[in-house]
Amino acid sequence: MSTSVIASAVGGPSLSQERRLVTAIPGPASEALLARKAEAVAAGVGHTVPIQAVAAGGGVVVDVDGNSLIDLGSGIAVTTVGNAHPAVVAAVQAQVAQFTHTCFMISPYESYVAVAEALNRLAPGDHAKKSALFNSGAEAVENAVKIARKATGRQAVVAFDHAYHGRTNLTMALTAKSMPYKSGFGPFASEVYRAPMSYPFRDGLSGADAAATAILLMEKQIGADNLAAVIIEPIQGEGGFIVPADGFLPALAEWCRAHGVVFIADEVQTGFTRTGAMFASELFGIVPDLITTAKGIAGGLPLAAVTGRADLMDAAHLGGLGGTYGGNPVACAAALAAIEVFETEDLSSRARALGEILFARLHSIQAADPRVGDVRGRGAMVAAEFIDPTTGAPDAALAGAVAKAAIAEGVIVLTCGTYGNVIRFLPPLSIPDALLEEGLDVVAAALAAA
Structure with missing residues (x-):
């Protein structure tokens, strides 16, 4: 695996801040690890993204096959300052x-x-x-x-x-x-x-x-x-x-x-x-x-x-x-x-700025697609709830399909909700604005195709 090094102020390894698909997700080396996981790890321990991560920083997670995925999950809100922040x-x-x-x-x-x-x-x-x-x-x-x-x-x-x-x-x-x-x-x-x-x-x-x-x-x-x-x-x-x-x-x-x-x-x-x-x-x-x-x-x-x-x-x-x-x-x-x-670094302000991007884009998607029933959250903790537009009933299948398609295209998103019909956005606060916008483009395309 090779990654291009860039001068970056976002913290973490100096990884190229790009979505890059070298193989299908998962690639062959990741598939080999998942096969080992199935043999060695208890079946109750699941995973959302079928990759073997080898590096992360800024707004990306890089896998062993050389794919660079946009990270909109932060390890479930853990790597808020960015993965492997230098400090x-x-x-x-x-x-x-x-x-x-x-x-x-x-x-x-x-x-x-x-x-x-x-x-x-x-x-x-x-x-x-x-x-x-x-x-x-x-x-x-x-x-x-x-x-x-x-x-x-x-x-x-x-x-x-x-x-x-x-x-x-x-x-x-x-x-x-x-x-x-x-x-x-x-x-x-x-x-x-x-x-x-x-x-x-x-x-x-x-x-x-x-x-x-x-x-x-x-x-x-x-x-x-x-x-x-x-x-x-x-x-x-x-x-x-x-x-x-x-x-x-x-x-x-x-x-x-x-x-x-x-x-x-x-x-x-x-x-x-x-x-x-x-x-x-x-x-x-x-x-x-x-x-x-x-x-x-x-x-x-x-x-x-x-x-x-x-x-x-x-x-x-x-x-x-x-x-x-x-x-x-x-x-x-x-x-x-x-x-x-x-x-x-006043990351509270940074979270609010990322929230403005998330809300603007998700509200735009909602206005054009009645399957997006609600957009809610605060700062860089934002979610979209998917519904049957006729009945208002939760649509877990749609949320799952959108998330799966986004991951296949190199964007890590997480589902949640009692009814399983919500996609949550938790980007690291070190993510560049353009990378967040690109990730939302991929999610929007996945929804349109679902």
């Missing part, structure tokens, strides 16, 4: 040369504390905050629930329709969608309840009315005195990039405050400038009691966190929080570098 690479290399692990609970190190300090500073609200670091978004969610239950002495937790919070036992209970996340894996954790989400495209409710419906259910079917926490994604991710109606989240947060219920914002996918703000909570004017983060936090390395009110975070007894790898020093070094990039 992240340098920080990781320096840390690996010093030490890779001591376990923070055994021999602490400064970078864990520095990440916690940065998160406490960045999270919404001017109250005293503390943080604890973990490995994955699901682990952060589990620990947020633990903290809420310990702090309140209550057990019940409310999640919402279309929610996705992870694949562990507790987080599967919180997640709404059965296939592929929950089916056959029960029984699940108890004392988890579900409330209706504000879904403006489908329910037609105002934020106030949708919140009133959810609050009535919580009061009558659970009881505020039994409720430890309400957990919600400010913009739902796997559920379909559902943006709640204005006023929905503030009403929920206000009700939680009035009843001593911990309000948890799951910002695993929405955090770290993805939506055009450091955290999506800021866009809705809410200050959560606890925030869970992961994905974009460390430029591609596994790290997660719970950040929140100091009194809540201190509720757990000594030794009650932690884990062998939580806050690994290499991941912490990457996070500190990524956070500096988020701030110094």
Whole structure:
């Protein structure tokens, strides 16, 4: 494989920022790896794009056959700063040369504390905050629930329709969608309840009315005195990039405050400038009691966190929080570098600029094609929902066909949604504008041909 090197300010390997198809997707070398995968890897571990990736940076992923694909997925919102951003690479290399692990609970190190300090500073609200670091978004969610239950002495937790919070036992209970996340894996954790989400495209409710419906259910079917926490994604991710109606989240947060219920914002996918703000909570004017983060936090390395009110975070007894790898020093070094990039390069503004391109093009497509029922999102977290234009019913087959055709033409896109009828756009913020436009051209052509 050869790649042309260009001078680039977008971060990551200096790869030619182009869509290039040398072979069909997959090419022969990628096919060989997929054959090995079928023999060696559990069948339950799937893949979306049938390639063997060997390099990535800017807005492209390059495979072993020399194909260069436009990346509109960012590893599911992980490589927000760009893949292999030079600052992240340098920080990781320096840390690996010093030490890779001591376990923070055994021999602490400064970078864990520095990440916690940065998160406490960045999270919404001017109250005293503390943080604890973990490995994955699901682990952060589990620990947020633990903290809420310990702090309140209550057990019940409310999640919402279309929610996705992870694949562990507790987080599967919180997640709404059965296939592929929950089916056959029960029984699940108890004392988890579900409330209706504000879904403006489908329910037609105002934020106030949708919140009133959810609050009535919580009061009558659970009881505020039994409720430890309400957990919600400010913009739902796997559920379909559902943006709640204005006023929905503030009403929920206000009700939680009035009843001593911990309000948890799951910002695993929405955090770290993805939506055009450091955290999506800021866009809705809410200050959560606890925030869970992961994905974009460390430029591609596994790290997660719970950040929140100091009194809540201190509720757990000594030794009650932690884990062998939580806050690994290499991941912490990457996070500190990524956070500096988020701030110094003003990636919130960059996300908003990419969002303008996404919305302009997708609204244009929607105006010409009634199969695009809704275009929604914030910043560089945007989705199109596909429907039967006659009935309004979700059209998962169309979404799947468009995504498959786009991938075959060298554009990585991801589907999502409870009904499987949504294509989500999560480009790395390092993608050049022209490359994003070309990727959207390919998606538009795939839709027209479907």
